[in-house]
Amino acid sequence: MSDQKKPGISRRDIIKGGAAAAGLVTASSLIPTRFAIGNTAKVKVGILLPYTGTYAKLGSNIKDALQLRINEAGGKLGGREVEYINIDSEAAPPKAPELTNKLLKKEQVDFLIGPVHSVVGMAMVKLARNADVIAVIPNAGANGLTGSLCAPNIFRTSFSSYQPGFPGGTAMLEDGHKNVVLMYWNYGFGKETAAAFKESFLAGGGNIVKEIPTPFPKVEFQAYLTEVAALKPDAVFTFYAGGGAVKFVKDYAAAGLHKSIPLYGAGFLTEGVTGAQGEAAEGIRTTLHYADTLDLPANIRFREAFLKTTGNQADVYAVQGYDAGDLLVQGMAAVEGDVRAKAEMIKAMESATIDSPRGKFTFSKAHNPIQDIYLREVVNGQNQVIRTVQKAVEDPAEGCKMG
Amino acid sequence: MPEIILRTEHLCKNFGGLKATDDVSLEFERGKVHAILGPNGAGKTTLINLLSGELQPSSGRISFKGYDITDARPEKISRIGIGRSFQKTNILPGFSCFQNCWIGAQSCLITSMRFFRPARHLRMVHRRADHALQLCGLAGKRNQIAGTMSYGEQRQLEIAMMLATEPELLLLDEPLAGMGSEESQQVTALLRELAREQTLILIEHDMDAVFSLADRITVMVDGAELETGSVEQIRNSQAVQDAYLGHADEEVA
Amino acid sequence: MHTVTRPIIVFLCLCLLLLLLFPVVGSSFYTGLVTKIMILSIFTISLDLLIGFTGLVSFGHAAFFGIGAYLLAILFGNLEQINYWWSLTLTLSLTGVAALLVGWLCIRTSGVYFIMLTLAFAQMFFYFFFESPHFGGDDGIFMLNKPQITLATRQLVDLDNEHHFYYFVLAWLVGVYLFLSMILRAPFGHVLIAIKANEQRVRALGYSTPHYKLVSFVIAGTIAGLAGFLEAAHTNFVTPAYLGWHESGMAIMMVILGGMGTLFGPVIGTFIVVLLQDFLPEFTEHWKLIMGAIIIFVVLFLPNGIAGLIFSISNRFSSRAPGGREG
């Protein structure tokens, strides 16, 4: 584990990329380049992900999967060797502008990959959209990133907060839950998810008994759970992630609520934390664009490869990183490694179809994935797909003036 | 009829159950040296702290030149013309002697909330600080860092800082405490010098010094006034000898 | 009380010259970084007024930095055109009012209580911006535009130009430095420094010390608000993390490392700490370990900071040529 998270400009990353490339020199029969000079310089891929703090695991999984995809393509992008420049974002918004500038101005990267944290994403995209760079967001879900802040050179391979939220309402109505308590961490991502949930749930005739926003990132839920018990709803829809998800699910079960009031949530509630949640997670239903157990050839292949190279189980974050890598591979192949042909590359990326472990997807006009959302249930610690709630969910991309 | 500059009426101060000051009514005349004697724990320092506003009395009244200052804070008391020195040396050790006195002298400004002109342009403050140093015989030590001076000199500086505020009434809390005989003589001489023009209220252990300096003496025991009178009266008072000298022997022992 | 000797003045002028020339040679990234450092320096100098000159250890000073930044973003963030003069005046006066209220409550206590109270108030403001539904919560606020500095419809400085912004901030830093050295030389400053040395004595000499401390607190808070204003204008982005206690902790670190009780010390400290934060992560993921070790080293072996070192060196120089004393 300690092996994969080396932030900063890790020498080893450069060597790793170089060595992989060197090993494949013979294999690569591509004769690239319209510009001979372009071929000698390495493609600079700047990665701004958290390697410390609460989101550290997400950051390292995304980075590993991204590099896995590029190495699968011969360790090169459009025939050129790759130099990775890693910076630890620490998921700290105040540092985001400076760190982004470090990649854009000091390192002058060709591609910018990141981040995990939505607010860091906002700060990053604000700077990147006016810069000569192509940015790919492998996680941060704030709607605005491909909404009001959308730009031709900004892509997202993950999701918008809207996407797991909106189908959540539909799924609960389909399951026959009409009176629902809505609980979420009261910060941007949680609020956006809750809003999208309400949109479909209320339109379908559902009734929100009470909306309980809880302070982020606090994990003392006992008082709220007592309230939920007193309200006696049909079910509860939530947004929690990481440590908060573990705590919430365990508290929910300990308060005896899991027996009488089914628990639903945006998929992060049971992503990568079911081990820590243990029995308490059993039976929880969540909506997400991915599930570990998806029975797709691409998924099975990917999960094996990821386990082999990193020794870790892949998760949704790794999938998103892997797809970010795929997008780079496709874009650079289209321009044969000429990073200056931005317009052409963007065109190729816009029209790319990503054969993702989550299932094939394409990009919306705002450069967000158009993807299927699954309803999953935790069975024996694993997220099993119950059904596809909604096919080809597209973010409304409010405020996006592009396309 | 001599002018009464400071008057206390039925002054009391309780700390929990302890009566540190017990119904003290005293009058201090302008231009006189009024010493307060008493064994350790007699409540002398508490009395001075009450007079200088460091402590607020539990009951009773204090008036200065006819104005009620019972509940006034230390800064107010200082501004209306009562200066005090402390029993434990209480100076600004990192500052030079001159700077120590400067702070005292600068309090003559109506307010020091002045942000623009450099302080060193204030000639009058300059003169007052230097004058205070001179009075206390510290002119030669003007630029020495206070914390590096001898103990006796620090005691002198303590008084100089008070003088720099140009008070009408001086409260001196054991100015001779802990001094060797030579230093002690120097400071006694200084006090005698001051006594010529100023009103002094003096708390002191050193009987010889008190008897040589004071015009009037009040003896306190257990927070209460035992007797007040001239030096002769006190010297000859049986009650004082019983109460105080008895204690004093213990103290020496 | 330190005496600013001639070698130090020469040293400071050299530093200023370096800062003046830097954008000419420095890359765009470092110009931006130094701009940020100078903004933070304004903030740490203001903290030094409290810690180093008044003896008030505020562990919540970042609150005023954050309030300044938030006021600009809340009041003016959505406007197409932000009038610099108006926004600055309004931001600073409201930050001053906030500092007055917090100061009034905190000044009544001293020592550890003061430390904990300032910390707790800062947390209160943090949660106010963090949880309030109106101010962006955890997401913070993104601003559309930078303030426009115009005088009679003529643009004086173009803040969108990073070199202009750099010199604009440098001018503010020099201005704040000169302003604070002015008030410290004035009667007011003498009282502050004396309060730090021995408050009880200063009170007995006739100064209403709570008033002086409060005024000092308000001045420091307002200048911190100015730094926040500049930071918000610089990045067009504010986040509740600006008010967090880690920011206050790092600011104290910068002041102590640079040398408290001198105005240039905090600037040096800020440069060192921010540059370390920039470089260290390139060597190890666990760079905060090194940061912690540096802090401990400073506390144990360098309590007067780098300015303390500079003073002892410069005293060696100036002791050869006596005179030039008295401050």
Add this chain to the structure above:
Amino acid sequence: MEISFYLIQLLNGIQYGFLLFLMASGLTLIFGIMGIINLAHGAFYMIGAYLCYWLTGITGNLFTGILLAIPLSILFGYAVERLAISYLYRRDHLYQVLLTYALILIANELQSIFWGNDVHSVPIPELLRGSIQLTANQAYPVYRLFISGACITLAVAMYWVIQKTRLGMTIRAGASNREMVQALGININWLFAIVFSLGATLAAFAGMLAAPVNSVYPGIGDNILIISFVVVVIGGIGSIKGAFIGALLIGLADTFGKVLLPEMASMVVYALMAAVLFWRPQGLFGKV
């Protein structure tokens, strides 16, 4: 809402208050006796939680985990006191703040090096895993009651140690007069080392107790640290009784704040603190 709702919330508040008391009592003890303002107190909480996770994982049982973790915490507290804190006794609070702040940075990094950044859970032993049915659909976890029980036991034990034993006498004497303790021929360094390790262990123990319900993750110490400060300030620095009352007040204010004023739940405790201090700047039981 029925009355049972408020009763259960009361229980929640008291339970949270007890846990805060463990944290705050250590903090206030260290300050009252040693005059040290210890920001690293939250780090001890974090270390306690991680030790508990680690040792419970090895031994397979929470109780043995905690039993092993306690001596380790004492040792750790002792080491920190000797290696860092002992240099601070004669220094200004400013340096104490700074040095203990550095200890937080270091402790967090060490945690990340030794245990990684994942969220971990600590299994509740079989014995305490059940719940007590309170209303038709709500149960109260037995483990939470166990936490409260453990906290009360510890509070009583602390009271007994401080009021009735020779060590307690020394501690009380040390709190009121340092010179006197030295005059009595008691080694003050020894006393400080004991008090500091004791305080650190109290925090660590709080972390251990809370680990099974809170799960264990990076940065858990930070949040509770600030709240513990608020408790100590409200109760009066140095007063154990104050810490107890303050902790209960904050526990209740926090719980009912969440329910009644959800929009500004986190601000309620700070507002309470401001109100108390406005009325009594030295805290409820603090000496002037």
